[in-house]
Amino acid sequence: MRKKVIFKGIALPWLLLLPQLLITGVFFFWPAGQAIYGSFLREDAFGLSRQFVGLENFTEVLADPNYLAAGWTTVVFSTSVAFLALGAALYLAVQADKAIRGANAYKTMLIWPYAVAPAIAAVLWLFMFHPQIGLFGRMLNGLGVPWDYKLNGDQALLLVILASAWKQVSYNFIFFMAGLQSIPKSVLEAAAIDGARPMRRFWTIIFPLLAPTSFFLLVVNIVYAFFDTFGVIHALTGGGPGQATTTLIYKVYVDGVQNLNFGSSAAQSVILMFIVILLTAVQFRFIERKVHY
């Protein structure tokens, strides 16, 4: 069923669309256009000389082993963050949905971390896991675990994954809670009467009925891991040690803002833009079909 509104002229619809079009234009199309334009140029930091270099920035970036390594780091990082954040949130939501004393207090506390800014979240984790001044960092070292994320790349990656996932759990939790509450109780009760145990009820009823929510959250989480984790990485590891925690978006920042290499940074942004367009298109086209709405 489709609703159609008929306008008399074309002025009013355009007027109504205008604010949205302006915002999209100013905050999306214009900067994206600038990035595409900049990706074909090579200029000095002060902008005194510029040179058109065609696709050279792209070929250079794609041939750079450090860029490819950052790409792989991003894949590991994003999938880990997405699955960890989704898994933890789903578990917590299912637990909080049970009839327990003080459920609302738990729910509120689980939602809290979402209000914490990424950089502050990173500082919290730093104070917990810093090998010398962190509570857990010292404890680990005291137990004989050689914990030093400033020098051990795997530990550093693990730490930024944990910190980033922790930040996102609250968001996922809210959606899963809402999803759980919309599942009709009668269906679950019927299954229980038929003798289905809790685990079976979860996998055969709750999980499939949560699929639309899960799918939506998967997209949101991957986009989050791609773009919104900059603050956590910047404050916690600065992309190091070596380049162990340099993701694609972090590299865009390092090359553009720190190294003032605008052409390369713009080319990387354009590549990132295409990755995200592709990712979203693939997700909606192919995965969506298998989800029961």
Place this chain on the structure above:
Amino acid sequence: MFRRTLMAGAVALAGLIGPANAQAPTEIQFWHGLSQPLGGLLERLVADFNGTQTQYRIVPTFRGSYPETMVAAIAAFRAGQAPHLVQMFEVGTGTMINAGRAVIPTHELLTQTGVNINFDDFLPGVRGYYAAADGRQMAMPFNSSTAVVYYNKDAFRRANLNPDQFPTTWEGVGRALAALKASGHACPMSTAWPTWLHLEQFSAIHNIPLATQGNGFGGANAELQVNNPLVLRHLTNLVNWQKEGLFRWGGRDNAGEALFPGGECAIMLTSSGFRARVQREARFDWGVSMLPVYEGTDPANAIIGGAALWVMNRGPNAQRSAAELRGIAEFFAWTARPEVAGKWHMDTGYLPITRSGFESARASGFYTQPANIGADIPIEQMLRGASSENTRGIRLGGFVEIRVIMQEEMEKALQGQQTPEQALAAMTTRGNAVLRNFERANRGG
């Protein structure tokens, strides 16, 4: 000195007669990258200058860390709103010298305004870092530091080491580290500014080049030369010491410094500017020493860190007025006065940048006060040994990026992901790629 005052007076007089006088004082924007307490001292220094005259008003603004200040100034220039003066750390020198018409070289500023500053009075290691290859001054030296060793004398006593004599050689340091560990010290040594200390300063005092073309002073076509036997030997030592628990990596930039004042690490290699913090926080007997060298080396002078003041044009197509330039030049001349330079040195712990400033501090009895024992060691280290083209400083374009690359490769070597040889080879390859990029982007600029 009398002549300089006379000159400054004459210029001031000329300004009084000029038409600029009818208007409000000329404002000069000054962006700096010093956090507290140093930033407050800088702002007080500027206020003192503003108090000496009524024609110019310098407005200092804190713009974040050095790299952030640099990026902000460059972005402002592109937008046509650059500050008149920007405090730029030494790593940005190569970028600024090649900035073409974005920058007004200090020697040009002085010629145009007729203000005279006696650069012969400046410490050669300070002046030279910010001078062009032909000796003309490009930026005004302001706050300079060098790298020294801080060590815990109590820990030395416990390890039966002489607390009044820090080893002068790295071989001796190696033995001291073993003794410290044997006496139960969990972290014998750590370092801050890993590349500045263990590559840049190390190369300078061993009188070997960090890059061709006299460390880049000769031109933008320089190439890194860090892959040499002496640096390899040192990096190998660090990696081995790390494995044996004699050395601890404290992180990039100055992150390692936190390990010293609490007594966790017995030896800390870092900037001479670290002194104030040790004085305030350390609850043990500590000492300062010059950097060690490998046996058989006659140590050359150390190089500086810190920052200088650069004069910028407002934007790609916007020049500065004569009054603005004169105000800047007079401010520069004022900061070079012995009493001003000496006070700045004593208040902040930075090097005295002029000999007369050093003398002024010495005459005031500063170095003989018990609290300031060893405060002249950084200066002596700047003046010791022969100076050569290896000890003038580093003048590489994109050096901010190269330093990060060097730190990354050092980290990988210390993690055991690659050998020290591979680390130095990777630094050279990646660093040279940055240099070639910079050379290309700045050609004809």
